Amino acid sequence: MSRPVHDYTVPFVPVVLGGELATYTLARAFHAELGVRTTVVSRTVPSAVRGSAIVDNVRLPGMDDDEELLACLRGIADRREGHRVLLMGTVDTWVTRIAGLRDRLDERFVVPYPPLPLIQRLSDKEGFAALCEEVGVAHPVTRAVPAGAPEADLPAILEGLRWPLVVKAGDSSFSTLVYEGKKKVAYCDDLDDLRALRRTMTGAGYAGALVVQERIPGGDEQMRVLTTYSDLTGAVRWGRLGHVLLEDHDPAMIGNPLAVVHGASFTAVEEASRLLRHAGWTGYANFDIKVDPRDGTEYFFELNPRLGRSHAYLAAAGHPIVTPLVREHVEDRDPYDGVDVGPETDDWLYSIVPVPLLRRYVTDPATRTRLASIRRSGRVLRPLRYAVDGGRERRLAQLKNDVLYTTNFATHYRRPVTA
Known part of the structure; x- marks a missing residue:
């Protein structure tokens, strides 16, 4: 077992609703950073977590029913006597559900999200556009x-x-x-x-x-992903920008980042901070941004009220993902007490897709050279590959992932589009 990067002072169990790739990478972060297992509540046993040595999977076919879900969560808390339950979701549906059930959960539960009305306002595309207009943040x-x-x-x-x-x-x-x-x-x-x-x-x-x-012109390589953390006073304590190299082109998933490298911006974190402070946001926020190739303007597209689907790009960069949440919401400490936020400029790659497939779609010569250098350095994070979780089911999950994306790109996006 790998040695955890950080410690903790209050016994807790992370419980995540869902079963997507982001659920596994969140569980991976809890294990790598703090050495704890994650309980995943899902309707079935999703391939993303199947056979994992770091996940306890609780099947709940009726989890769309509030009473069944609450009973399941209380049962988990009962079985982990003396532990706090840090309750999280990896898609908007589960985050809003958790926020809506907050008042029906007892003192054993910790919900690291803002109040539901604020989540609904900023998650709503019209509401977010209106907020950008109020604050003066560039928005299409x-x-x-x-x-x-x-x-x-x-x-x-x-x-x-x-x-x-x-x-x-x-x-x-x-x-x-x-x-x-x-x-x-x-x-x-x-x-x-x-x-x-x-x-x-x-x-x-x-x-x-x-x-x-x-529509703002430009292809996938004009996209950026920004993650920020605001403490319970509303102060934005940290932010990190990733430069997207490739997005999903499956019609049902289009726009989700699939490959990210280190990104730099003089304005994105400050613009996001102004917006979040104005709204009174707390916790993680995830922004999709596109840089207009005509003049360099960074247009904010939307806010996700949670860690983004590709939040493991933060782990690729050496940043803690879950420790700040545990510090502030479980231990009642400063979120960055004793937490090293990691380097800001080291080069790295996070890629859901196989790297040879990624190279086919990267058109900028300098970026292709950069990718080759990163591969030689070994600083490549594939989210389903985790050294301490390498059983047969995990290898199969990675193989299925790679085949799926290779097939999808052959079907939906055969050649890169740059305009």
Whole structure:
């Protein structure tokens, strides 16, 4: 077993709702940093955590029911007498669920998220756009198409926007819909495209608004991911920017970062800090940012009220991920008491996809040279590869991951797009 980087003074058990890749990398962080096992509550036994030596998986097919979920969580706490339960989620659905159940949890439970109304406001794409406008943070020109707006009103609602437009669902209920041709993010070249998309989504059961934005030019390599930590006073204590090299192009997952290297910015952390302080945010926040190749403007796209799906890029850079949460929310200490935040400039690579596949899509010659240097140095983190968790199921999970992404890119994104 590897030696933990940090210690802790209050017995606790991390409990994570979900079962995605981010669930495993969060469990990996708890084990690597503090030497503790994570309890994962999921409907089934997901491949991301199956056979893991650092995870205790609790199956709860009825976890969508509040009473069943609460009973399960209380049972976990009962079995870990004398421990605090640090309750977390790795997607917005679980984070909002946890925040909504906060008042029904007893003193054994710790919820490291802001109040639900604040989460809902900043997670809502319209609400986030409005906040950016209030604070003066660059954000793509955004309009909302109300659910009940007649098609005849669309030209007036979109007046002044330049096509093509990026179209997203404004309500999180969209994530639960399943239909042929579903896209997390869609691009519409003209009004007819938008009308057709809206009819398709409505026909599939979507009843929320659409968020429509002007498209900022540039390919995947113009994207950035920013993670910040705000303490319970609302002070932004730390932030780290990653330079995205490749995003997911599966229509259902489009836009999720798949490969990240060290990024630098003179303004992104400060802009995010102004926004978060103004809102009164606490805990982790994750931002998607795109740099306009025409003038270098950093446009903030959205805020995720949690560690992002690719938060393990922080581990690749040598930063603690979970220790600040434990310090502040479990131990009632300063979040960075005795915590080394890691180097700021060392080069590294975090990649969900196989590195040879990544190289196919990196078009910038300097970045390709940089990748080769990083590979020679060995500073490459593949999220499913963890030396102390190398059983057969774990090797199989990594193999399935690599085959999945190789197949998906061959299907959905055969050649890199830079414009």
